[in-house]
Amino acid sequence: MNISVVIPLLNEQDSLTELHDWIANIMQSNHFSYEIIFIDDGSTDNSWKTISQLSKKDTNVKGIRFLKNYGKSQALHAGFKNAKGDVIITMDADLQDNPNEIPDLYNMIKNQDFDLVSGWKKKRYDSVITKNLPSKLFNWAARKTSGVKLHDFNCGLKAYHKNVVKNIDVQGEMHRYIPVLSKNAGFTKIGEKVVQHQARKYGQTKFGINRFLHGFLDLITIWFLSRFGKRPMHLFGALGVIMFSIGLAFAIYLGVNKLFFNPTGRLITQRPQFYIALTTMIIGTQFFVAGFLGEIILRNRQDKTRYLIKDQLNIN
Ligand SMILES: Nc1nc2c(ncn2[C@@H]2O[C@H](COP(=O)(O)OP(=O)(O)OP(=O)(O)O)[C@@H](O)[C@H]2O)c(=O)[nH]1
Ligand SMILES: [Mg+2]
Numbered sequence: 620m621n622i623s624v625v626i627p628l629l630n631e632q633d634s635l636t637e638l639h640d641w642i643a644n645i646m647q648s649n650h651f652s653y654e655i656i657f658i659d660d661g662s663t664d665n666s667w668k669t670i671s672q673l674s675k676k677d678t679n680v681k682g683i684r685f686l687k688n689y690g691k692s693q694a695l696h697a698g699f700k701n702a703k704g705d706v707i708i709t710m711d712a713d714l715q716d717n718p719n720e721i722p723d724l725y726n727m728i729k730n731q732d733f734d735l736v737s738g739w740k741k742k743r744y745d746s747v748i749t750k751n752l753p754s755k756l757f758n759w760a761a762r763k764t765s766g767v768k769l770h771d772f773n774c775g776l777k778a779y780h781k782n783v784v785k786n787i788d789v790q791g792e793m794h795r796y797i798p799v800l801s802k803n804a805g806f807t808k809i810g811e812k813v814v815q816h817q818a819r820k821y822g823q824t825k826f827g828i829n830r831f832l833h834g835f836l837d838l839i840t841i842w843f844l845s846r847f848g849k850r851p852m853h854l855f856g857a858l859g860v861i862m863f864s865i866g867l868a869f870a871i872y873l874g875v876n877k878l879f880f881n882p883t884g885r886l887i888t889q890r891p892q893f894y895i896a897l898t899t900m901i902i903g904t905q906f907f908v909a910g911f912l913g914e915i916i917l918r919n920r921q922d923k924t925r926y927l928i929k930d931q932l933n934i935n
Contacts, residue, residue: 622646622653622725623704627694628712632665633821635712639673639680642718646679649722656681656698657712661688667930674932682932689926692794697926699784701934705729707784711775713822715744717815724778727810734783734806737769737798738776738814745818753831760835764842765799769811772798773834776814782806792833796841803845851913855906863903869896 624642628635639655646653657670659682667684674680683697695709706728710716720738727736743751754773761772773795787800798809847854869892877887887893 620654620704621651621706622721623698623702623707624653624655624721625658625695625698625702625707625709626655626712627658627660627691627698627709628662628666629660629688629825630662630664630666631712631822632662632669634714635666635669636673638712638714638718639677642721643677643679645718645721651722651725654679654681654703656683656701658682658694658698659684660690660694661685671932678933680932681934682930683928683934684930685926686929690792692789692792693926695794695797696789697928699789702781702784705781707779707781709775709777709779714820715817716774716776717817720776720812720814724776724812727812728778728780731810732808733778733810734780734808735798735801736778736810736812737771738774739769739771739811740774740816741770741813743816749828750826757831757834761796761799761838764838765796765802765845767798767802767809769798769809771811772796774814780806791840792837793841795834795837799841799845849917851917852910855910855913859903859906859910861903862899862906866896866898866900866903869893870900 626638635657642653642655657673657680659667659670667682670680670682670684674682681701683694683701685694685697698709699707706725708721708724710718716738724736724738727733743754745751754771758770758772762768777797779801783801783804783806786806787797787804789797789800793800801807801809843854873887873890873892873896877884
């Protein structure tokens, strides 16, 4: 199979049929063999009913329905796991991403050897204050911390070589950083393509301000994971050694001073250095313990189920 189109969605009933027809049309006129995997992430409207109808009409349509809303990363994870195509293309369900981009994206992966190609909504049809500015800031920070030179990390329209999606683990809300996850996994040929962006036609935005807060926290996590995820002791051990040594130096100073120079002076517990020694040694030990725990967890990690599936269509 040439292409799997993976479409995570939440309450997009009005867009789905139009989106399906458009994609099917593009696929047929380019003679691609394909599947479209819709992942309904706990929609409360008629999205799943629409997907069921589409799958009866067109056997290329597959569907996964989550028991409740687990988030876009989990939906992508389920889509990636079931994708059978050589190239996997993700897109939003709200008709803001243009299916006409599919052939070019496919070619970039297939013939130009890209591991991943990310869409870049260079000209956006969104509000400047609530969306474009925060988005610029977010992308700048992501570029600086990750070293991946993309303008639009969070663009829903992306194309992947199948090896990439089968080998990265999208969890939490990490879908914003799939290019960083790919880079960390060793898929470093990451490209960018300017894509058409349309204003939302139907339904409502699921975009809220806490997305940005979560986005920045996730960025810190991913920076940490990429640097120290496989060797937590190197960070926590180093911090532990530094803190503990500072404490120890103060303790030795206090002890030597008390024993040899000032035996009849103030009690050690009445001196400020005592508290510095105490706290830094305790914190240092805590860092060490955190490092050890990290190493133990790393060695005992198992894949855990992150979502429950309510229904499936044409998934084997
Ligand atoms: N699986 C899943 N998909 C979601 C969730 N929230 C949004 N989506 C889908 O992700 C895509 C992007 O969401 P949008 O709300 O359109 O976000 P946006 O494009 O940044 O915002 P707008 O420009 O206002 O549309 C759409 O296809 C949504 O249906 C979710 O919780 N789970
Ligand atoms: Mg949208």
